[in-house]
Each structure stands twice: as C-alpha cells, then as structure tokens.
Amino acid sequence: MKTCTAIALISFAVVAALVATSMATNSTWGTRGYYDRLIYRTQVVRKSELWRKISVDVDFPVKQAYNPYPITQVVAIDHKRKDGGYAVLTKGGPGYRNVTLHIKSERNHGLNYTVEIYGR
Ligand SMILES: *[C@@H]1O[C@H](CO)[C@@H](O)[C@H](O)[C@H]1NC(C)=O
Ligand SMILES: *[C@@H]1O[C@H](CO)[C@@H](O)[C@H](O)[C@H]1NC(C)=O
C-alpha cells in the first residue's frame, strides 16, 4: 500500500514537471521526399487573451480552390520557445489533397506558428 502511494506520488511529480515546462514543439505528419515541393505556407500569429485558450483552424486549400498535388507532409513549427501550443490534424493530411489543422494555445498564451504543406 505504501509503495503504491509512493509510486503514485512520484508519477504525479513527473507528470507535473512535464506539464510545467511545456516546451514548444514542432509537429510533422508524413514524410517528404527529395522531389516534393512546398505547396503552401502560412503564418499563424495570435495575441494572448487572458484566461483564454486560442484555437485556430488552418484549412488547405483555401476556399473552393483545387489542389492538384497529393500532400506528402504537413509541418507545424511552433516559434515560441516555451508555452507553445499544440496542433492536431483534424481532416485530410498526407495522402489527401486537403488538410485541416487545428492549433490551440495554452491558456493565457498566444500563438506563433508556421504551417508548411508539402506535396508532389
Ligand atoms: C522547430 O523548427 C524550427 C524550424 O525548423 C527550429 O528552428 C526549432 O528549433 C524547432 N523547435 C523544436 C522544439 O524542435
Ligand atoms: C513569430 O516568430 C517569428 C520567427 O521566429 C518572429 O520573427 C516573429 O517576431 C514572431 N512574432 C511574434 C508576434 O511573436
């Protein structure tokens, strides 16, 4: 029983430490080959808002435009060194011709992301 409590406390401390340092990370989906080219790049910059998490959806292609290149890689670069957000792929991505990326900030923090989409 005691060891269980100790283990629980230690794992809690480890998780807390990980959350506290919340490093900004880049995310990539898929891989790109030598002949793939950058088909879209956009910068997502949002100011922080008190008590709020900021969410942004990045859609490609924009509006009804047609993208003839199958996507091979999607890259989300977080320019913040700490208190970065996170990005999730919600639609499409590698293997598709379109993609929707959902980017969310930490509470009380803004966003500074570059999204790059490569295709062939
Ligand atoms: C994210 O990518 C950028 C540009 O490639 C790089 O400068 C930065 O160090 C990367 N950050 C992390 C946490 O890997
Ligand atoms: C976002 O990151 C870019 C690249 O590091 C930097 O040049 C720019 O000043 C940053 N913008 C904000 C609003 O922090």
Ligand SMILES: *[C@@H]1O[C@H](CO)[C@@H](O)[C@H](O)[C@H]1NC(C)=O
């Ligand atoms: C984008 O994805 C949706 C399904 O998620 C699909 O119906 C649509 O045809 C796609 N558009 C393009 C341009 O590939």
